[in-house]
Amino acid sequence: xxxxxxxxxxxxxxxxxxxAVRFEDGITKKTIADKTGLSFATVSNLCNELIERGVLVTxxxxxxxxxxxxxxxxxxxxxxNTICLNLQMQGMMGLAILNFKNEVVFQKKYDISALKTTEAxxxxxxxxxxxxxxDHSDTELEFIGVGVAVSSIFDINSERLINNAVDIxxxxxxxxxxxxxxxxxxxxxNEANLCALSIESSSNNFSNIVYLHISEGVGIGIIADGNLMxxxxxxxxxxxxxxxxxxxxxxxxxxxxGCIENNLSVNGFLRKMFxxxxxxxxxxxxxxxxxxxxQNDKALRMVxxxxxxxxxxxxxxxNLLDPEILYIGGDIASVFPYxxxxxxxxxxxxxxxxAGKSFKVVCDNNSExxxxxxxxxxxxxxxxxx
Numbered sequence: 001x002x003x004x005x006x007x008x009x010x011x012x013x014x015x016x017x018x019x020a021v022r023f024e025d026g027i028t029k030k031t032i033a034d035k036t037g038l039s040f041a042t043v044s045n046l047c048n049e050l051i052e053r054g055v056l057v058t059x060x061x062x063x064x065x066x067x068x069x070x071x072x073x074x075x076x077x078x079x080x081n082t083i084c085l086n087l088q089m090q091g092m093m094g095l096a097i098l099n100f101k102n103e104v105v106f107q108k109k110y111d112i113s114a115l116k117t118t119e120a121x122x123x124x125x126x127x128x129x130x131x132x133x134x135d136h137s138d139t140e141l142e143f144i145g146v147g148v149a150v151s152s153i154f155d156i157n158s159e160r161l162i163n164n165a166v167d168i169x170x171x172x173x174x175x176x177x178x179x180x181x182x183x184x185x186x187x188x189x190n191e192a193n194l195c196a197l198s199i200e201s202s203s204n205n206f207s208n209i210v211y212l213h214i215s216e217g218v219g220i221g222i223i224a225d226g227n228l229m230x231x232x233x234x235x236x237x238x239x240x241x242x243x244x245x246x247x248x249x250x251x252x253x254x255x256x257x258g259c260i261e262n263n264l265s266v267n268g269f270l271r272k273m274f275x276x277x278x279x280x281x282x283x284x285x286x287x288x289x290x291x292x293x294x295q296n297d298k299a300l301r302m303v304x305x306x307x308x309x310x311x312x313x314x315x316x317x318x319n320l321l322d323p324e325i326l327y328i329g330g331d332i333a334s335v336f337p338y339x340x341x342x343x344x345x346x347x348x349x350x351x352x353x354x355a356g357k358s359f360k361v362v363c364d365n366n367s368e369x370x371x372x373x374x375x376x377x378x379x380x381x382x383x384x385x386x
Contacts, residue, residue, distance in 0.1 A: 010046075013038055015384045017046055018075065021056065022100060022380070026072040047073055054079065055385050077101045081143050083182070084375040085125055086368060088151040088191040089216050090166050090281060093121065094368060095128055098376040104369070106133045118172045122181045144383045145185040146178050147194075147375030151217035154188050156234040161188070163240065163253070165217030165265065187378045192237065194374030195329055195367060196221025197228060201377045210323040212314065213367065215330035218261040222321060244312055263309050266331050272302050285331065292335055300338065307339020311346025318351045318359070325360045329367030336363045 016036040021027055027035075033043045050056040051073075059072045077100035086094030091113035097106040110128060115121045134141075152164035154174075164170045178186035192213040199209055200223045209223040220237040222229040229236045241254050245263035250256070262268050270284050273291070291299035314326060328336055336343070340363075348355070364370055 011384050013042060014046055014050070015381075017043060017050070018055070018384075019381075021073055021075045022077070024074070026059070026074055028070045028072060030070070032073065050385065053385065075100060077103075079140060079142055081105060081141055082376040082379040083129060083143055083146040083184070084372045085122075085146065085148045085178075086191075086371055086375075087121070087166070087169070088149050088371075092282070093125060093128075094372075095125060095132070096372045097129075097133055098372060100380055102373045102376050102380075104372065106137075107372075108132060116168065118169060118174060118177055119181070121168075122177055126181055143184060145187060145379035146182045147187040147189075147379050148174060148178060149191040149194050149371045149375060150174065150188060151191055151215065151219065153190060153238060154234055156230070156232075163238065165240075165261070185379075185382070187375070187382065189374075189378065190219055190221070190237075191215075191330075191371050192219035192221035193228060193230075194221070194378065195327065195364070195370045196223050196374070197377055198370045198374035199223070199327060200226070200228075202373070206324045208321070208323045209325055209327070210317055210321055211327040211329065211364075212317070213330040214264050214310075214328070214332040215266055218264050220317065222323075224321065239313070239317075242313065242316075244316065245309060260309065260313055264306055264313070264332065269302065269306065269335075272305075273299060289334055292338055303335050303338045304342050307336075307342045308346055310336075310339065311343040312350070314343070314361075315346055315350035318347065318354065322353075324358070325362060327362050327364050329364035329370060333363050333365050333367060 016038065017032055020032045020035040029043050029047055030040060032047070033040045036043065047056060051058055055076055057074050057076050059074070080100045082098050084096040084098060091111065093110045093112045095108055095110065096104055099105055112121055112124060115124060150161055150164070150169060151166055152161040152169055155162050159173055159175055161169045161172050161174055174188045175186045178188070192211050195213055196209055196211040199211060200206070207223065207226040211221040213219050213221070218240050220239055222237050240261035241251065241256065241259045243256065243258040245258045245260040247258040249258065249262050251259035251262050266281065266285055269288060270281070273288050274284060288299060292303055318326065
């Protein structure tokens with residue numbers, strides 16, 4: 001067997017051990033061997049090496065049995081951390097630090113509306129990371145990667161961002177820029193894909209998931225038979241220009257009419273409500289939410305109209321993909337309860353095959369956290385101590 005093959009097997013075995021230990025509160029080497037299918041000797045040798053390097057820590061298992069006391073192994077999850085950047089909203093940046101158990105160590109939002117280039121934004125993100133977190137934290141912490149959520153497609157072949165809801169990132173090589181500035185491995189993905197990964201990693205019950213994320217853009221993440229669907233170029237699940245929206249609205253991106261993103265995105269809601277508004281987008285969205293909560297007739301009518309479109313879009317996805325569960329997240333989650341009835345009218349009338357089935361729809365009111373967990377999961381599952 002070639003040396004590279006041997007090293008590859010070794011790396012894979014280490015990753016299998018870390019995956020087995022990562023979320024456990026303590027586990028024996030024998031249990032690790034049972035979970036991974038590796039021999040006890042292989043597990044013991046690799047665990048001992050990881051213990052020496054501080055990746056794993058140990059304690060003795062209390063037992064009344066006579067004989068050798070089993071050693072309990074823990075992953076040193078507080079030592080290893082991920083940096084999560086949420087750049088899927090225009091003029092806003094989320095920065096979060098998660099440990100290896102996907103627990104939030106630090107989280108903060110920043111106004112980046114004055115920054116006009118990707119390089120300036122990522123440089124600012126690194127400065128914020130140092131000033132607001134690292135300068136006040138334990139020097140023993142290690143960071144294994146930076147993940148970025150974007151409202152765009154990451155083209156697998158060119159590694160450029162395309163079809164962006166945030167114009168500043170159009171055709172940008174985000175991964176290259178992040179790695180150069182942070183000097184860490186970078187992982188870039190669409191926010192909906194990250195949400196789908198997050199849900200799949202935290203649930204053992206579902207293997208077919210659709211996550212519909214609607215904020216600055218409209219996108220879906222698809223888990224099919226336990227795997228994230230990407231397609232040949234990374235374009236799988238691109239629905240922004242699906243022509244099921246209002247046929248009288250022209251899309252500023254493609255020039256066609258009826259693109260669903262121009263109806264269901266935050267800007268789609270706001271243009272319907274306020275016309276060509278000049279107020280800060282976040283302030284305007286909050287004003288719209290307040291109008292809905294106050295039972296404003298125009299706001300409620302808009303929510304119902306878009307709720308029907310959301311149901312129509314979802315019915316297409318359900319019929320095409322046959323998921324066990326559909327998640328709806330992003331900014332639209334805050335108004336979804338006001339449109340749920342008309343949404344379900346579309347589903348039940350257009351998806352007759354799910355009648356009587358255990359199909360579920362979940363409104364994710366904390367999608368920012370879902371995104372961060374998806375980023376962290378992507379980084380952690382790609383990492384192997386070297």
